[in-house]
Amino acid sequence: MTEAAQTREERATALKGLGTARKRVEDVRFTQGKGNYVDDIKLDGMLFGDFVRSPYAHAKVLSINTEAATALPGVVAVLTAADLEPLGLHWMPTLAGDKQMVLADGKVLFQGQEVAFVIAEDRYIAADAVELVEVEYEEQPVIVDPFKALEPDAPVLREDIRDQLEGAHGPRKHNNHIFTWEQGDKAATEAVLAGADVVAEEMVYYHRTHPCPLETCGCVASMDKVNGKLTLYGTFQAPHAVRTVASLISGIAEHNIRVISPDIGGGFGNKVGVYPGYICSVVASIVTGKPVKWVEDRIENLTSTAFARDYWMKGKIAATKDGKITGLWCHTTADHGAFDACADPTKFPAGFMNICTGSYDIPTAYLSVDGVYTNKAPGGVAYRCSFRVTEAAYFIERMIEVLAIKLGMDAAELRRINFIRADQFPYQSALGWEYDSGNYHAAWEKAMKAVDYEGLRAEQAKRLEDFKAGKTRKLMGIGLTHFTEIVGAGPVKNCDILGLGMFDSCEIRIHPTGSAIARLGTISQGQGHATTFAQILASEIGIPADDITVEEGDTDTAPYGLGTYGSRSTPVAGAATAMAGRKIRAKAQMIAAYLLEVHDDDVEFDVDRFVVKGAPERFKTMKEIAFASYNQAIPGVEPGLEAVSYYDPPNMTYPFGAYVCVVDVDVDTGVTDIRQFYALDDCGTRINPMIIEGQVHGGLTEALAIAMGQEMAYDEIGNVKTATLMDFFWPSPFETPNYQTDWTTTPSPHHPIGAKGVGESPNVGGVPCFSNAVHDAFRPFGLTQTNMPHDHWRVWKVAHDLGLHG
Amino acid sequence: MIPGVFEYHRPSTITEAAGLLTRFGDDARVLAGGHSLIPMMKLRVANPEHLIDLQDVGELKGVSITSDEISIGAMVTQHELIQNDALASAVPIIREAALQIADPQVRYVGTIGGNVANGDPGNDMPGLMQCLDASYEVAGDKGTRRIAAREFYEGAFFTALADDEILTRIVIAKPQAGSGYAYEKQKRKIGDYATAAAAVIVGPGIGSIAMTNLGDTPIWSAGANDALAKGDVDGAVNAVMAAISPASDNRGPAEFKKHLAGVILRRAIERAQGRAN
Known part of the structure; x- marks a missing residue:
């Protein structure tokens, strides 16, 4: 034709x-x-790096003996902090305005911390040499609990900034304190709480987890001494920023640095930051004149590169007796680990946690966040979400449920009463955001109809009767969530990373x-x-x-x-x-x-x-x-x-969605069966429906993982208990439920094509939805709040503590 | 996750393999499917200087079924166990249990011999073999012998197998006609070891129970079997519960596992009874 x-x-x-x-x-x-991934890159004469890592969560490093390792045939060099210090590279700046040890400088602050970097002609020799490096440690008291970190007599973790009372984000009130970040009107919010008909109060913990991409982090640094150019291949989610940072900290002119991100096997925030492996590889390549490859293994990825979440969110929500929310108060204790290496826009040390008023028209609100050092790995990245948005969404969606319980009200109806109405957009939130567009009521009604919400509640009531009559040992839970994301960072006027505008x-x-x-x-x-x-x-x-x-x-x-x-x-x-x-x-x-x-x-x-x-x-x-x-x-x-x-975007975009999850809970075994999951997403203009559906499936599955089992768990002396995929939950197709996807379309008024972004919505909305479903199953027996992940033993313990085992 | 230096051997007969084991003694390990040994080597928890790969030893393969006995080669994979219809007809609980081990990719490579010989309390087959009262044929330079599965396990990763012996075959008497069976396993996810698992065979005058990952060795008690054979389910469960000693780990605290073990065992017994006739 x-x-x-x-x-x-x-x-x-x-x-x-x-x-x-x-x-x-x-x-x-x-x-x-x-x-073509980083580990597929093979260059002539390429050397291989591997780390000696700390077995302790907190210890002084008394000595490092590299003689035996250096003597092993095939070993080119072993770098320690002493070797990097003359270059000023034994510490590096973090994206959050803190600094982080590249190699242990006199002490180690988390298990798995980088202590020495072995460079060898062969990957196997490098691993053999790691075993030959002798490090003498003197163990120090370990803090894995951020509340204990702030006690007056707590041991000082960061000797390097002891008694420095001014941090990158304002005053520090304790040696293990990083910052306090406040948003909203404290006095007005406290006044609303004091005069409210009803106030529901709860501590909501969003546990520490890890993005754990299929491909771990790594790089190949190649310094060409003839033309003076450094080529750095790596698993970088922000290659240009890496180039600028590399130039600033190495002194190599930026035009002489070429950063290449080849195919990347998943990032989910884990590959935003700069890691010691990159610095050591670059230094090693400069020193040897040969390309140097460093690729971490799974244990290294889980234990040393950026974690996510670890927010303790204390909430108070005020409402009239009819269920109209009048105020929201939140204080968050944020466990940032040993160094503040969060990847947030500079002016937002707790990310966009101030989106925590969610989808609701809450006239008065106050948020404060205290960042705290502990003996855990640094990070605090946005794992498949915009900066701290999944924490915010989990917080408000749990608080809504807790308030519904207090009011004796249906949680769907409570949401309906409080949604920002379509005619209120653009909507100015009490914590400072201007929501661009939305039609929450329309999405909600579509979702409720699609799942036959009334029918589900009737079935649940029948199931409860059967349970009480001893006819079944399974309870049915219905999880609801209406989330609002804030993505597309962002307007240069308030969003930058290390001074680089986020255009x-x-x-x-x-x-x-x-x-x-x-x-x-x-x-x-x-x-x-x-x-x-x-x-x-x-x-x-x-x-x-x-x-x-x-x-x-x-x-x-x-x-x-x-x-x-x-x-x-x-x-x-x-x-x-x-x-x-x-x-x-x-x-x-x-x-x-x-x-x-x-x-x-x-x-x-x-x-x-x-x-x-x-x-x-x-x-x-x-x-x-x-x-x-x-x-x-x-x-x-x-x-x-x-x-x-x-x-340079004039505003953020605000995708939203309405999710419903139906779960059957076996009270005797703690086994949960997600029998239905409905996800309505509104991401504005839809570019490719098939890719959107794939993104939603992927995001929901990561949400399932986080809500139902995935965690970075530490014992009291800072040992990582979940360092391999045996214990760190990655759902396989067997654990992944069927998803029913749906959509409405409310274009962004300021985006040229009206699109809002979707990749992270399902994680932001999915986590509270799965969690709310588990909570809902136990609501008739008096449960208001239990911490994720809802794995078998924790669910069993909820049932046990509620007396359901007779 | 890079193993240390080792020599790789690939014998083609049991005699040759046993000779290598005798020669290298403690410095050698035999390799079957490798799902336990290779990760341990990558973590450098196991550092054998000599690795004796059994995959070319034809004598270790194949399943033979006679009118009263089943003999399974140590190198038969979990996948082959599942695929073998004659075996499933003779001892259906083996297929039911094997299908609950890890995932298809693991089962293509993982072997029954490796599973039973390693002495890992998390493995499913040792308990199942105790339930079935199987015997293991082992071979060494000094000849062959048989060890009852119920006497094989001494502690976590400690068995009656001598350092210079290779487990060659698993021999199982056909369960009595009319008996019902069930393998019930709770795990956190596909690929995980059991939080608790129960193998049950029950029928008129017959009762056998073994449980997995609730102590250093599989849990088997003669008292429980006697009680179950008499139809005393509570007695059988109580006897097993008295024998378990689960450790707290990421799967949950011991208190949870103790409760769960009882639930899982009762469900297995109920399902097995439903299949008996």
Whole structure:
């Protein structure tokens, strides 16, 4: 069929633009084992690094003897803090304004901390040499409890900042205290609490867990001593930021550093930060003049690279006796581990925890967060969520349930009474955010109808009767959640990391034959950017998505951007893509008009071409325009068809969703069976429904993991109890329930295509939904709050403590 | 997760393998499916200098079934156990238990011999073999002998197998006609060891129970069997409960496991009784 014979709809379909369930172009290589990950990189003469790590959570390092290790044939060098100190690299700055030891400088502060770095010709020799490094430790008292860390006589963990009472985020009130962060109106909130009809109070703990991506962290550093250029391949979620940080701390000029993020096997926040392995590899490559590879194993990943959560959230929620919420108070004790290495925008030391008023119109609120040092690994990253948003969502969705219990009210109805109404958007929250758009009531009613909520409650009541009559040992729980995410960080006016504004970018070049390449400042770790960004562009510039290459992750070629995490790629880089596309289209319009010999204003864009207004038979396709741009330059206009956009978003985007979970709980064994999970997501304009569904399934499964079993557990002397996948819960298909996905569409009013981002919503909404379902099963027996994860023994213990075992 | 240095051997006969074991003694380990040994080597908890891989030893493979006895080669994989219809017909509890071990990928490689010989209290097959009153044939330079499964386990990772012996076959008498069976296992996830597991065979005048991961060795008690054979379920459960000594771990505190063990055992007995005729 010739182009001319195609209908408008056929032409639109051929683009595979917005709204198309286009298959992921990345999967061609991934499903054939042809991905190229960091550990696949092999360079001539490459050396291998491996760490000596601390077996203790808190100890003085009295001596390190590297003689035997260095003497092992094949060992090139063994680095200790003493070797890095002359370079000023034995400590490094963290993204949170703190500093972190690269290699143990006189003491160790968590189990698994890096003590020495062995460099050898062979990976096996490196591991053998690690065993030969002799380290003499003197154990110190260990603190794994953030409340104990703040006791007056607690041992000082960070000797390096002892008695420094001013931290990166204001005053410190104790040697183990990092910061206090306050938002909202304390006095007004306390007044509301004092005068309220009803106040529900609860301590909600969101336990420590870990993003645990399939591929662990690693890098290959290659210093070319001939041209003075350093190439750093690594599992980086923010390659440009890594380049800048590498330049700032190494002194190598930024143009002489090239950072490449190849294929990345999942990040989930774990690969945002800078780790000692990167610094040591770079130093080793500079010293040896050879490429150095360092790739951590699973135990190292779980025990030393960035964890997530570990928030103790004390809440008070006030309401009228009819259930209208009047105020919310929250104090959070945040366990940050040994160094404050959270990956948050600089002005937000507790991330966006102040989204904790959730989906509700709460007129008065106050939040304070105290960051605390303990003898645990540093981190505190946004594990498949925007910065601390899953903590905030878990907090408010638990507090709603606790309030519903106190009021004796149905939790669905309580939410309905308090949702921000559609006519209130843009909505100014009591804790400082401007929600861009939403229609919570519509989503909620759709969800309630889809699951037959009344029917479920009737079934639950019947089940309870049967249980009380001794006919069954299973209780039924119905979990509800309405969450509001805050993603797309963010506006440069309040979002930066180490002074780098959190804009993002896209650069487009149209080739003469009408195909294109788009390069972005983000980096896919499985999100499918090569698929979806091409679709955004296809709709904007009328070139089929199949003819557009999307490239990311090479700082020598991609425009500067802050990377991929916090569901920011679509809200920020996706917007940049659309805006760059519009620049292309504007120039294409001039070219089309010139070729058609009409005024610019007399042509209009039509799917894949410009047509003369009122004379659609007269047109120039984008393909024709592309070629013309290379050979029929308009007088006074530069040849070529290229554009770049650096997009500074005017606001965050606020995706939301309504989830329902139905669980059967065996009170005798603690086994839970998720028999139904309904997830309605509103992520604004939907770019690729198939990818959205995949993202929702993935996010829900990680939420299932966190809620039902996944944790980083420590014993009282700081030993990690969950350092392997035997004990750290990763759900397999057997544990993963069936998901029923649904959607509403409320576009973002400020995003060029109305998209909001979706990758993290299911984790943010999923965790409270699974947890609420377990809680709900025990509500008739008086349970108000129990801590996650809801694994077998903890669920059994709830039943046991409620007297359900007779 | 990088093992230390070792020599790799790949004998093709039991004699050859036994000769290597005798020669290297304590410095050698035999390798079956490797699911326990290789992770231990990667963690450098096990550091054998010589690894004797049994996968080419044909004598260690195959399942033979006669009118009253079943003989299973030590290198028969869990997958092969599951796939063998004649075995499933003769001793159906083996398939039921094997299907609850790890996941299909593990079962393609993991062997029954490795599972029973390692002495890991988390493994499912030792308890099952005690329930079935199986015997293990072992071979060494000095010849072969048989050890009853019920006498094989001495402590966690300590068994009656001598350092220079290889477990070659598992021999099981066919369960009596009319007996019912059940293997009930609770675990946190696919791939995990049991929080508690119970193997039960029950029928007219017949009763046999063994439990897994509730002590250093499989839990088996003659008293429990006698009680169950007489139809005294409470007596059988009480006898087993008196024998267990679970340790607290990430699966939960001992208090939970003790309660769970009773629940799991009663469910297994009930299911097995339902299958007896």
